[in-house]
Amino acid sequence: MAFIKLLLLILVIINGLENSTQVLVPDFYNESCPLLEEIVRYIMKTKVLRQPRVAAQLLRLHFHDCFVQGCDASVLLDSNGVIVSEKGANPNRNSLRGFEVIDEIKAAVEEACPLTVSCADIVTLAARDSVVLRGGPSWEVSLGRRDSLTASFDGANKFIPTPNLSLDALIANFKQQGLDTKDLVALSGAHTMGVARCVSFRQRIYDTSFAENIYEKFSSFQNSLSSICPRSGNDNKLAPLDFSTPAYFDNHYYENLVESKGLLHSDNVLVLEDQGGNIQDRVWAYASSREFFFESFVNSIIKMGNINVLTGLQGEIRKNCRFVN
Structure with missing residues (x-):
């Protein structure tokens, strides 16, 4: 009898270990x-x-x-x-x-x-x-x-990651999550939709240490941004991350980057701070091909969605997403 109880206990433990390492599946x-x-x-x-x-x-x-x-x-x-x-x-x-x-x-x-x-x-x-x-x-x-x-x-x-990170800091940040430079460029494309607050892009306009501020082609865009976001105040005033088609998911974000018209400094460093050229080449490739961007984005967001997931007996299923059970 004791042996049977021990065997059952072992089976429960084994089953629990298997459940705790369960693989994500579409038909779960x-x-x-x-x-x-x-x-x-x-x-x-x-x-x-x-x-x-x-x-x-x-x-x-x-x-x-x-x-x-x-x-x-x-x-x-x-x-x-x-x-x-x-x-x-x-x-x-x-x-x-x-x-x-x-x-x-x-x-x-x-x-x-x-x-x-x-x-x-x-x-x-x-x-x-x-x-x-x-x-x-x-x-x-x-x-x-x-x-x-x-x-x-x-x-x-x-x-x-914060809006004023350098390219090296962004690469290191993504690497901590198990994501590489291809993922960094593809997932940055999420900025083809949405808005950012003035406080997030003010430095990009007025800090002359930022490389993009020396580019002549940035000046007209800089003027339009300064009308939205003054040197002080209006911290919560909003501007679109993609001025071309801010409500749609497309590849215009990358077209903006090659023109130095990304809203955030952390967007523009993908082009301005890439010494090797591989990241910059990928930006150009996405600007040229919406299909290539879409394919890469899907691969990277699936990869991101698997970061350190809890499965099996880990964590819980919350009844209310705001509180643990």
């Missing part, structure tokens, strides 16, 4: 929540049609989540007890949006499939649908992520 919820993707897509479509900026917000939310602790929905947690929310970190405060949309999707999913689908998977699906709904490529999302039990305020301040 096929039986437990078959309407998941339809629910997410319907709500995203209604929100994006009403307010196109929602698409950029949800795509950015996915990025900011994955760069801190991995793609585990830690960015969604509110401060509570020992948890200090990542929402108050410098890169997120008064800037990151879309939480209410995730709340609405989660409520609908909970009604259909209680305590089944993770917030981390919902964020990933919403990011994919954001791209598709604004004219970008689609891709199959592998699922099975679980939600973290913690957040990292310090991690958000440390690992989310």
Whole structure:
């Protein structure tokens, strides 16, 4: 009898270890929540049609989540007890949006499939649908992520790249996440949608130490930016990251870069600070071919969506994305 109990215990442990290293798969919820993707897509479509900026917000939310602790929905947690929310970190405060949309999707999913689908998977699906709904490529999302039990305020301040980073700093930042320079250039293309606050691009306009400020072709663009963002004040005034087609997912972002018309300094360094030429060549290639950019972006965002994911018995499935169970 004792031997049988020991054997059963071993089997439970082995099964738990197998579950804890579970691989993400596209059909993870096929039986437990078959309407998941339809629910997410319907709500995203209604929100994006009403307010196109929602698409950029949800795509950015996915990025900011994955760069801190991995793609585990830690960015969604509110401060509570020992948890200090990542929402108050410098890169997120008064800037990151879309939480209410995730709340609405989660409520609908909970009604259909209680305590089944993770917030981390919902964020990933919403990011994919954001791209598709604004004219970008689609891709199959592998699922099975679980939600973290913690957040990292310090991690958000440390690992989310800031608008004034040099190219070397950006490369090092992405390398920490297991992403290479190809991923850096492709994922930067997410800036083909959305807006940035004056405080994020003011230095680009007025700091003469930035290389782009010496380029004659930058001067007219600089003048237009200074009318939006003065040397002081108006910190929260918004400008589009892509002045050509700010509400659509296309390759105009890269066309802007080759003209020194990227809004953020961290965008323009992809061209101005590349000594070897490989990164600059890729920018030109994406500017020349939307199809090539779309293909590369899909490969890189799938790779990003797999950073340090929790699976199996790790973490939990939150009932409310803002709080642990």
